[in-house]
Structure formats: structure tokens, C-alpha cells
Amino acid sequence: MPEHPTPPEEPRPLPAMPPGPHLPGDGPASEDGAIAATGMGGAMDLATEQGDSLRKGPAGPGAPGGAGGPGGPGGPDGTGPQEKPRSLWSDAWRDLRRNPVFIISGLVILFLVVISLWPSLIASGNPLKCDLAKSQEGSQPGHPFGYNGQGCDVYTRTVYGARVSVTVGVCATLGVAVLGSVLGGLAGFFGGAWDAILSRITDIFFAIPVVLGGLVLLSVVTSSTVWPVIGFMVLLGWPQLSRIARGSVISTRQNDYVQAARALGASNSRMMLRHITPNAVAPVIVVATIALGTYISLEATLSFLGVGLRPPTVSWGIDISSASQYIRTAPHALLWPAGALAVTVLAFIMLGDAVRDALDPKLR
Amino acid sequence: MLLEVRDLHVEFRTRDGVARAVNGVTFGVDEGETLAVLGESGSGKSVTAQAVMGILDTPPGRITAGEILFRGQDLLKFREEDRRKVRGAQMAMIFQDALSSLNPVLSVGAQLGEMFTVHRGASRKDARAKAVELMDRVRIPGAAARVGDYPHQFSGGMRQRIMIAMALALEPALIIADEPTTALDVTVQAQVMDLLAELQRELHMGLVLITHDLGVVADVADRIAVMYAGTIVESALVHDIYKAPAHPYTKGLLESIPRLDQKGRELYAIKGLPPNLLHIPPGCAFNPRCPMARDVCRTDVPPLYEVTGAGPDRRSACHFWRECLDG
Numbered sequence: 233m234p235e236h237p238t239p240p241e242e243p244r245p246l247p248a249m250p251p252g253p254h255l256p257g258d259g260p261a262s263e264d265g266a267i268a269a270t271g272m273g274g275a276m277d278l279a280t281e282q283g284d285s286l287r288k289g290p291a292g293p294g295a296p297g298g299a300g301g302p303g304g305p306g307g308p309d310g311t312g313p314q315e316k317p318r319s320l321w322s323d324a325w326r327d328l329r330r331n332p333v334f335i336i337s338g339l340v341i342l343f344l345v346v347i348s349l350w351p352s353l354i355a356s357g358n359p360l361k362c363d364l365a366k367s368q369e370g371s372q373p374g375h376p377f378g379y380n381g382q383g384c385d386v387y388t389r390t391v392y393g394a395r396v397s398v399t400v401g402v403c404a405t406l407g408v409a410v411l412g413s414v415l416g417g418l419a420g421f422f423g424g425a426w427d428a429i430l431s432r433i434t435d436i437f438f439a440i441p442v443v444l445g446g447l448v449l450l451s452v453v454t455s456s457t458v459w460p461v462i463g464f465m466v467l468l469g470w471p472q473l474s475r476i477a478r479g480s481v482i483s484t485r486q487n488d489y490v491q492a493a494r495a496l497g498a499s500n501s502r503m504m505l506r507h508i509t510p511n512a513v514a515p516v517i518v519v520a521t522i523a524l525g526t527y528i529s530l531e532a533t534l535s536f537l538g539v540g541l542r543p544p545t546v547s548w549g550i551d552i553s554s555a556s557q558y559i560r561t562a563p564h565a566l567l568w569p570a571g572a573l574a575v576t577v578l579a580f581i582m583l584g585d586a587v588r589d590a591l592d593p594k595l596r
Numbered sequence: 597m598l599l600e601v602r603d604l605h606v607e608f609r610t611r612d613g614v615a616r617a618v619n620g621v622t623f624g625v626d627e628g629e630t631l632a633v634l635g636e637s638g639s640g641k642s643v644t645a646q647a648v649m650g651i652l653d654t655p656p657g658r659i660t661a662g663e664i665l666f667r668g669q670d671l672l673k674f675r676e677e678d679r680r681k682v683r684g685a686q687m688a689m690i691f692q693d694a695l696s697s698l699n700p701v702l703s704v705g706a707q708l709g710e711m712f713t714v715h716r717g718a719s720r721k722d723a724r725a726k727a728v729e730l731m732d733r734v735r736i737p738g739a740a741a742r743v744g745d746y747p748h749q750f751s752g753g754m755r756q757r758i759m760i761a762m763a764l765a766l767e768p769a770l771i772i773a774d775e776p777t778t779a780l781d782v783t784v785q786a787q788v789m790d791l792l793a794e795l796q797r798e799l800h801m802g803l804v805l806i807t808h809d810l811g812v813v814a815d816v817a818d819r820i821a822v823m824y825a826g827t828i829v830e831s832a833l834v835h836d837i838y839k840a841p842a843h844p845y846t847k848g849l850l851e852s853i854p855r856l857d858q859k860g861r862e863l864y865a866i867k868g869l870p871p872n873l874l875h876i877p878p879g880c881a882f883n884p885r886c887p888m889a890r891d892v893c894r895t896d897v898p899p900l901y902e903v904t905g906a907g908p909d910r911r912s913a914c915h916f917w918r919e920c921l922d923g
Contacts, residue, residue, distance in 0.1 A: 321701070424655075487696060488691050488692075488693060488696040488697040489696060489697050489698055489699040489700075491651060491691070491697075492689070492691050492697040492698075492759070492762075493699070493710075494651045494683070495649050495651050495684070495688065495689035495691075496683060496684035496688055496762060496763065496765075497680055497681065497682075497683040497684025497685060497711075497714060498680075498684075498710070498714060499680060499714075502710075502714065506699075506702070506710070507699050507702075510699075511699070511700065511701055
């Protein structure tokens, strides 16, 4: 489009000149005229020009005559912006797509999800098939990461270990996010005595040291599935999210639009679901994403201490734990699962950071 | 009477004590009538409006006494669920800052349409059509194309018009407008006020216009009620009050309007500050700032005297309203 350089930024529509009270049917032509007629020169002309180019911009590529101005494909509705309107979420998504941190961490996480769903895609062996004769042997063809103390293939075990880590991380985060935000959100919305009680309960849970609590609580569990570990994480994790959700709901609730919705007859549930939740959920998402990484490392910590998952479950924590005895003779058996764990946790924390940058309105 | 508020008292319990924000407010609005409630910040205008709408934050706010009669029924005796059905459908409110009064994550069409889905059980499609109709009605250009836009994509004046459209959606009998033009610049103010006044005439609604802008009041209102420290100190027809105020506070307010023919002179201001609502002075609340104050003002709370001889249905809460009227 030769006539006006379109600004590189996606155009936010300029606030249109408020048309006079009796201009409802007027087309763009007369409105442009009205603006030009101000004769204010300089800044005003620039604004008009920008307004023009913005208005024509979206019609540009396909339309032959951008220069022809109004009367083009815009038709009678030419006064409004023609691009798709953007909400907070679509804005955030646009920001995310451009953020290299998000792309890298997103790809890593995608890869992790894929291999935890279908580990046999990249590892054909059986993680439980071990041959003591090969104990602590180093890298060799077909077995790039070598063997651990039990003679199991470290590569296969590392790949299969992703499943447990991702499962624990995702399930614990979902549980914490749902429980915490429902409880915290309700407390923040209704306030009063329940809020006070809930706040004290969260204080009590905050006072429980995570590792000590895990050692005590999980040592009595006999099940070898991942669920006790997930349940423990939810139990100790929800207060964090509940606090954040509560604060976020309280600050959102004070907004005029919630008051306005109420003044126009919205019920409590409608105010909560439609007006407060979408505006208050961003901090919860951010913290939950970052927490996902820490839950994965917490699972490894608990498994390392022997109270998390137990063999024959394949987990990075278990592998790190069992390899730690051979660290001087076979460091590779420790380093590969530990590296995988570090990369995974890092990816989730980076993702959380990127999401926070995109969702935090103060940064935009 | 469409709306009648009788002896309304509202308190806020705070850490520092009880703030009596509204102390015995009495006023009424008829169908098709515009009542302007005038007063400084903190005089209890907005709290009165919130109490009438039933959107007071409780706690800390609490209505301690009074009646709010809407078409003869006391709203304070309604159950919350019934009260909710009145809001929006029969009485609606327009807020000061339209940007913050519109939900940033929902398109304006969705917010307008919500009125119909909530109260009338309309389908989404019908609600959207109604939303376009409403936007047309408040003269948003290109309504059909802009119905999916978000609040931040509209100018201040357009946002306030959308707010008005939301309030008018179900053609309520009463509108409470809480400083609807304060956040707008002067030219847009006039447009928005004109639109509001026109729609009010068309739908024959009662309008309670809360404002501190005497200029806005003179054009639009039929009657004025002046509030000070949570009470009505004077109420009268708009012309009578501008001709001769019957309360020293109203007088002070009118004298503080900057005037073109007084260029170069210092602007008049009422001395002192509005009282702290935690410690309202004994006697007449205005007495520490009043140029006419005498001993009786410091001890006796003035009742709302009937003012005679200066216009119909006129009241003043000043012991010396006669003197005030005279000069």
C-alpha cells in the first residue's frame, strides 16, 4: 500500500472522534470531512492520516483501491475497526508466540509430553530389564547413556521416567489449582468468617515443612502408585494457590464493573463466573505453571528420600537415589536423570515466567 | 411517587469508629422527573445511591434505619433474590468511570446482551441483536460492526454511552446516574447528558442524577437536593434554588462557581473542610464553616424546615433560612 506506511505494530484503533449526537447514519466520508474541517494542521492531520491508514489497513491486501478511500468494501460500517477485536487472552497469546523463552520451553514441554505418552517412540527397550553383568558400564552403541548400578539401561529409564514426572507434576498442579482457587476464590468473594477461618488454615499448612511432612506422612503409605504422592502435594500445595486466588479475587471484586454488574442485576454466581474469574485467573495460572516445575522436583526429592515412589516404578528421583552410591565410579548413571530433571523443571519455570510476562497487565 | 427514600441512615463500621455516612436522608422522585443530588465528595451521595440500589458493601456498610419505597414497596424488606430481580429490570445505575465499569475481558456486545439473557432469558442470538439495537439507540456509529469490540477500543464518551445503553436495556422505571460525566471532557459531557436527558424523556423514567457539577444540574434537573455530611440540607425546584438559596451551604456552592465576568479576582471557596464523618460536629453539621452560625447552630440540629414564599415544595435545614433567602 503506497499511500500510507502502515505502522509495524498491530493497530489499536484510535479512539474515533466522537461524532455529533445526530450523526448515526453518516458514513465514513463525512466523518473524515468533519475531522479535516477542524483545520488544526500538524498533529491533527497526522492523527487523521493515521486514522485513515488504520481504517483502510485491514481492507488493504485484497482490496484494489485503498487509495479510493471510503466506499470500499467497508461499506456503511466503515467507521469501526475491521480487524478482529482483541481480548486480554488473545493479546497475551500474541505476546507469547513472539517470546523465544516461551517457544523454547514450550517445545521442551511438548517433547516431554509426547515421550511420556509414547516412550517407545524413542526408546525401544524395557526399562525394567536389567543385566547385572553390565553394571556401571559406560556408553556403548545402542545404549548411549550407559548402564546403572543394577545394569539397567540408563537411556531407557530416563525416557520412561518422564512419564511419572509429568504425571505427578500435571496432576498435582491441577489438583492444587482447582482446590486452591475454588477455596481461595470463594473466601475472597464472600469474605467474613469463612475467609478468616480459611486464612488461618492456610497459615497452619504453610507452617508444615514440606520435606519433613512428606517423610512423616508418606512413610506410612504402602501403595506404590503415584497417587499418594500427588495427594500429599495437593494437601500441602493448595494454601499457596488459595492465597493467591483469594487476593486476586478480592482485588478484582473491587472493580467498578463487578459493582456495575451487580447494580444491573447479576447474581453472585454470574458475577463470579463471568466477571471475576476471567479477570482474576491470570495470577493463578502463572503461579501454577511455575509450581508445576517445583512439584516435579519435589517428587524427585521425595523419591530420593525413599518416601515418594518406589521401585518398580521408573522415576528420575529413584534413579538419582540409587545412582548416588556409585557417583565416583559411574557418574553417568546419576547425571542423565538429574539432567533430565533439571531441564524439565527449568522448562516449566521458564514457561511460567513467559506466561507471567504475557499476562501481567503492568508490563504492557 | 416512583421512588421515595425516608429517613435513611447508613453507617460504616471501621477500625477507628462508626462513620455515619448518611444521616436521615429523605427525598422522592416521580416518573419522568429528574432529581439532582448535589454535594461535595464525601457528602454521602454515592452511598445513598448504593443503598437505594442495594449494592452497598455490607459489611462494613449497614443501613441502620429508614425506608426505601419503590412504587410503594419497601425495598429494604425484600429478600436479596427479589431485590436482584428489581435491579437492572426496574431500576438501573450508571457509574462514573465507564472504562472501569465495563468488564475488560468481555466484548461490549456480550455485556449488553447479558442484560437480556439474565433478566429475560433471551437466546444468545437474540441478545446480540438487541445489543446492536441498543448501541444504535445510544448512537454508536457502525453498531453492527462494533458489537464484538472490547471496551478499550472505544473512546471515553462512547464507553459512557454503552454504559447508558446497559442501564437502559430493559427500560427501567428509575435510573440512578452517579456522576455520569465526571470522567469525560466538557464537549463529550454535553453530548452524554443530552443523550441521557433525551432517552429519559422518551422512556418517561425517573432519573436521580448524582453530581457535584452545578453546570450540569442547571440544564437537566427538575429538582435539586443538596447534601452535606450525610443529610439533605436543601431541596427545591432548580430555578428557585439558583434564584435564591435558602441554606448558607447552597449559597456558598453557588458562589464558588467560577464566572466569566469575574476575571482576575480570586475564586470564592467555602472556608474549612467537610466534617470527618467519624466526628460530625454537634448541632448543624455545617456550623464550623458557616458565616451565619450562631450559638443555636452549635447545639440544635436543624430540622428540614418547610420554606415558604420562595417557590413550591421547598425545604431547608437551616435555622435561619429566612435570613439566608433575603440576602
